[in-house]
Amino acid sequence: MLRLVCFLALLFAFGISHASAMNPPQMAEFGDYKVQIAEVLSFVPSETPDYKGPVEKGVDTVRITKGSEQVYYEEGFRYFLGDPNDPENPLLNMGNDITGDGEPDLVITHRSWGENGEGELTFKIFSIGPEFKLLKQMKAKDDGAARFKDLDGDGVLEFR
Numbered sequence: 743m744l745r746l747v748c749f750l751a752l753l754f755a756f757g758i759s760h761a762s763a764m765n766p767p768q769m770a771e772f773g774d775y776k777v778q779i780a781e782v783l784s785f786v787p788s789e790t791p792d793y794k795g796p797v798e799k800g801v802d803t804v805r806i807t808k809g810s811e812q813v814y815y816e817e818g819f820r821y822f823l824g825d826p827n828d829p830e831n832p833l834l835n836m837g838n839d840i841t842g843d844g845e846p847d848l849v850i851t852h853r854s855w856g857e858n859g860e861g862e863l864t865f866k867i868f869s870i871g872p873e874f875k876l877l878k879q880m881k882a883k884d885d886g887a888a889r890f891k892d893l894d895g896d897g898v899l900e901f902r
Contacts, residue, residue, distance in 0.1 A: 768823050772837035772846060775870045778805045779821045779850075804850055806868070813874045820853040825865070827886050833899055834890060837870070842898040845871035853884060863888060865901070 768779040781802050802821045806814035824834035832838075837846040848868040856862040861884030867877045880901055882888035890899040 768821075770823055770836040770848075772848070772870060774809045775836075775848070775874075776807050777823065777836065777848060777850070779803070779823065780805075782817075806848075806874070808870075808874055814868070814876075816852075818852055818854060822851045822853070824849050824851065825888075825890055826851055826853065826863070828889055831890065833892065840890065840899045841867065841869075841877060842896075843869070845869045847877070849890070856883075860884070865890075 767781075768777075770777050779802055801817050802819065803817045804815065804821050805812060822829075823836065825831060828834070833840060834849050836848050839845060840847045840849065846869070848870050850866045850868070852864040852866065854862050854864065863882050863884045865880045865882070865888075867879075869875050869877050888901070890901055892898065893900045893902065
């Protein structure tokens with residue numbers, strides 16, 4: 743009985759420590775569009791020769807729906823709504839026209855590791871007007887220098 747209590751206590755403590763390590767889900771809505779970014783944990787076989795147990799692997803999923811139809815899905819290391827280097831930038835809110843084409847837009851940023859082992863950001867700009875489409879992808883080093891800014895005061899963001 744004592745073993746069972748100790749086992750359950752360890753299980754409970756293990757679950758809490760892992761739950762607190764997860765990133766909170768990100769959600770936003772605009773018109774018929776809804777975007778959800780969530781971390782999914784799974785256990786995979788260890789690739790370390792001297793450890794045979796499962797290891798935790800975290801992956802983010804991005805799901806964009808228009809009404810009840812899923813229009814985009816992707817998974818990878820880490821995703822953000824807008825710009826993780828400038829999360830308070832109101833110009834990057836879902837639904838703002840950041841391209842100047844008169845249609846509402848959405849920016850999703852994917853953080854990954856480049857081939858050289860350095861952090862890399864991929865900014866994906868989607869049109870979320872009557873037609874959903876990926877407009878542009880831009881890559882930058884994850885060094886905090888890449889930003890969306892209205893450099894010339896025209897209300898349209900430039901990427902620098």
